[in-house]
Amino acid sequence: MKKPSLVVLLLILSLFLVSFPQIEEAKAQGTIYIRADGTVEGTDKIHQSGDIYRLTANISEGIQIQKSSIVLDGEGFTLQGNGEGRGIDLSNGRGQDPSRPEINNVTVKNLKILNFYYGIDNANTNNNTFYGNYIENCQSSLWIIGSLNNNITFNTLNNASISINYSGSNIITKNNFINCWVTLWLSTPPIMDGNYWNNYNGTDNNGDGMGDTPYVIDENNQDNYPLMEPVVIPEFPSWLILPLFLVLAPIVVVIRNKISHKSWI
Template structure:
């Protein structure tokens, strides 16, 4: 007789199967038991590794030159040993990397030679799918460096995108994040085209391109801020649509801006007119730079806006002395220099000392409305070294003083309330004494009235007795007659 499979057994098997392969969470797929595949250890080519990978696997590619045109059709993580020496060369045949799946990450490669004379062939081509992450890559000598085609929610950051016909192109692609890239020496740095809206483009350096950015065919409401536009030979922006060139009070640096900064906050006092109704209302007076600082397992971003070249940025935390120090050098590009430094308060709660060439200067905090960051502005006339110091013990001391002042204020208030209570109590005692006196007066009057009533009672009794005697006497007299 054949064995029957019960419903509970089927249910348990299904649960185990699902647990082994996928876990669905927050609309993102997390793949269980992912494997790391190494190229060329496990497979000689990257494409072979992709073909044999499962969803969620990691493919690690050792340094070398790989002459391939790769198609990625599953969600994987592709990691190069280092971007300088791990090179994917498309040999002028097709897209170097074509991404045909969501949730793909590519990092650590040089991606080159799709075909520079055919502008639609790409270094990295993203076709329709989203949630793609491209970071820490060199994407050079292609028709288009990166193209997102009908693709959204991608992150493109910390890449060098250079010497392409078009650096980055978005076609009907929205809600992408493009930040901290160097986009240089392209015929066109960025082409935002055909209904591409809501993209966040920030903290990029866009320089030495023939044209920096084109926006056309209903591509509007994209945000641009903290970008540097430098030495783009024909124009910085061609804007056939209306876009947003500041995010709050964060604008961009335009090398050809001719405004001034009378209030010394690092932001120009007059807007920068881009054209066709596009205006940067908060143009920066110097280039924007961002530096990542690692401290206690967290990464913080320190920003510097300066008309000087920033060199040798460093962060140091002395756990024993409980101090934190930011140091950097400045190299003047003109006659006078300034730096505006923006530091997260979670990293340095306050700034106690600023030294320029070892001499303490007054660096007044500005933009105090920013609850998350400390803003400092200082200027100088020569190349110099800057030290920004936070003393945690001094901060604790000031906090204790504030707490003591608060306690003292609370004590004074308590004494004031006690005195008021004491005064109220005295008033109550006085009122009680008055009431006692009034009660005594009432009692005395009551006693007097009682005595008077007692006398009247005696008189009434005597009169009653006399009346009775008179009645008896008169009655007897009448009887005798």
């Protein structure tokens, strides 16, 4: 009786040991890599054409980008998480190993990112553009740490948060923020104007589509031109609107600053 019992016990133990790594992998979720040499590792659902990478289907894994100066176009497809890990990782692990190269000048657009811990990890990276993305149910939707000169526009964040630490010169405009909160710490205040906030309760007496009073983020930061209605994402080609925005955004900021200055004179 003892021998069969021992055999059964060993079988159960062996099955547990075999399955244990699979359980851990599922929890941590797999990662797809766009390597420094431009190759894609971990999926056949990303099509590469030069420096442009396009999703061809939904993916249930995060993507770590290890190459600068590329465009990742989600084409409306979804990165589906399980509450862990990173949807898009631009940090290249520099928080653990500062000797790794910075990943800069990356555009991420037209992508749905659902249910990761970090929607987009934009730590220790600069000059990136996030355009036309939808991010929902991520503990930290946009994690902007030690990061400069990023453009964040025409995105929708739902049940989300934005963390901006040790960062500066970021432009955040024409986004929809639904049940969303922002935290800033030791950062130059970003230009965060012209966004829609679903909990804004101001009025628009002159009917220009913008609230008559700022949306207060915290005691040091506010959206001076909060929108009364959600932003409608442009339907004309993003290859046209994105370059136009990158050219016009600094001009609009200068004009707004001049108008604001005159209003105080």
